[in-house]
Amino acid sequence: MFSRRTPASLAPNRLSLLLAERKAAGAPVIDLTVSNPTGVGLDYPREEILAALRDARSLSYEPTARGLLEAREAIAEWHAGQGAPALPDSLILAGSTSEAYGWLFKLLCEPGDEVLAPRPSYPLFECLADLDAVRMVQYALVEEFAWGIDLAELESRVRPNTRAIILVNPNNPTGTYVKRDIWLKLQEFAAYRGLAIVSDEVFFDYAWGPDPRRVSSLQGPHLALTFTLSGLSKIAGLPQMKLGWIHVAGPEPLKREALDRLEWIADSYLPVSAPIQHAAARWLELTPRIQHSIRLRTGENLDSLQQAVGLESGCRVRTPEGGWCAMLEVPRIHSDEEWALMLLENHSIWMQPGYFYDFQREGFLVASLLPEPESFRTALDRLSVIFGPH
Numbered sequence: 198m199f200s201r202r203t204p205a206s207l208a209p210n211r212l213s214l215l216l217a218e219r220k221a222a223g224a225p226v227i228d229l230t231v232s233n234p235t236g237v238g239l240d241y242p243r244e245e246i247l248a249a250l251r252d253a254r255s256l257s258y259e260p261t262a263r264g265l266l267e268a269r270e271a272i273a274e275w276h277a278g279q280g281a282p283a284l285p286d287s288l289i290l291a292g293s294t295s296e297a298y299g300w301l302f303k304l305l306c307e308p309g310d311e312v313l314a315p316r317p318s319y320p321l322f323e324c325l326a327d328l329d330a331v332r333m334v335q336y337a338l339v340e341e342f343a344w345g346i347d348l349a350e351l352e353s354r355v356r357p358n359t360r361a362i363i364l365v366n367p368n369n370p371t372g373t374y375v376k377r378d379i380w381l382k383l384q385e386f387a388a389y390r391g392l393a394i395v396s397d398e399v400f401f402d403y404a405w406g407p408d409p410r411r412v413s414s415l416q417g418p419h420l421a422l423t424f425t426l427s428g429l430s431k432i433a434g435l436p437q438m439k440l441g442w443i444h445v446a447g448p449e450p451l452k453r454e455a456l457d458r459l460e461w462i463a464d465s466y467l468p469v470s471a472p473i474q475h476a477a478a479r480w481l482e483l484t485p486r487i488q489h490s491i492r493l494r495t496g497e498n499l500d501s502l503q504q505a506v507g508l509e510s511g512c513r514v515r516t517p518e519g520g521w522c523a524m525l526e527v528p529r530i531h532s533d534e535e536w537a538l539m540l541l542e543n544h545s546i547w548m549q550p551g552y553f554y555d556f557q558r559e560g561f562l563v564a565s566l567l568p569e570p571e572s573f574r575t576a577l578d579r580l581s582v583i584f585g586p587h
């Protein structure tokens with residue numbers, strides 16, 4: 198009856214079952230998986246965020262497939278302010294980055310075509326590819342190269358029906374940014390093989406320190422058709438507002454045609470509401486303040502994690518280059534799943550096992566750096582006992 202675009206089984210995994218059980222029993226759980234910044238007690242400019250929604254222009258409907266020019270101009274200005282040039286005319290607005298992926302798969306792929314995506318990385322890629330009948334083929338981010346791309350390995354994954362290379366810049370959860378040397382080679386390779394580059398830069402603003410080797414895909418050269426994805430969800434810490442975007446760059450006339458075709462796809466959905474588009478410019482003005490409070494929070498938790506007494510004897514904290522999470526390398530006496538189940542069952546700590554992100558090997562847990570610092574430190578005290586000297 199149902200297509201294979203949805204999973205064969207929707208049965209929850211062992212970790213979800215245990216979590217539901219614990220919650221039903223009213224047991225307190227410290228959630229170190231939280232990725233929603235609006236649920237962790239951060240200081241948002243609440244009145245200003247809400248005031249931006251009260252705009253009389255929202256009372257009339259002006260369907261614009263690419264998105265309202267004013268919103269696109271504000272987004273281009275934001276990126277330019279971050280040192281990454283973007284053009285309002287090269288932007289298409291969508292409801293989220295996830296939706297943007299769906300549009301790009303529709304634009305680039307026939308059913309059964311392949312896209313390359315990094316491993317380990319964001320778990321939703323496979324679902325998004327399945328939903329568009331696209332095959333996701335993974336290329337490795339190599340632990341020994343600080344989770345960088347091994348270009349030869351990536352190239353070996355390309356087949357005649359490969360259409361695009363997805364980059365996650367910085368990657369979730371490893372936090373690694375794409376560096377200029379690889380970027381130049383990838384552009385040349387993609388142009389030569391007729392592949393598009395899709396660079397997911399939702400966490401780009403959250404670097405832990407400067408590094409001149411890093412590059413945004415908004416920066417040229419654009420020898421290949423290049424799509425940069427971002428959105429308010431991470432940039433402005435406003436996932437509930439549902440606004441993402443695609444920036445298109447590349448050689449003419451390919452770029453022009455890609456934009457026209459994306460506009461055609463967007464016109465079939467018209468998903469972004471007028472109040473959100475009218476408020477976007479104001480929210481982007483508030484973004485430095487919101488990013489500041491997110492950075493304070495993630496920075497405080499990262500410091501606590503790095504200083505957690507005793508933790509280092511059985512567990513290594515992998516310091517990320519950027520993003521909202523950190524990786525813990527744990528002894529391989531148990532599988533990642535067993536560790537996660539044990540932490541939840543015996544210590545009321547909920548953490549993501551590495552396999553959620555498809556690490557090449559066992560031995561990783563992923564901790565969000567967003568939780569309230571007090572509960573984060575309580576979790577660290579417990580982890581220090583578990584991984585500390587025995």
Ligand SMILES: Cc1ncc(COP(=O)(O)O)c(C=O)c1O
Binds near residue numbers: 293319428441
């Ligand atoms: C790499 C990456 N891309 C995209 C998203 C989702 O963004 P959006 O809310 O705009 O769909 C996430 C969410 O965690 C992510 O980690």
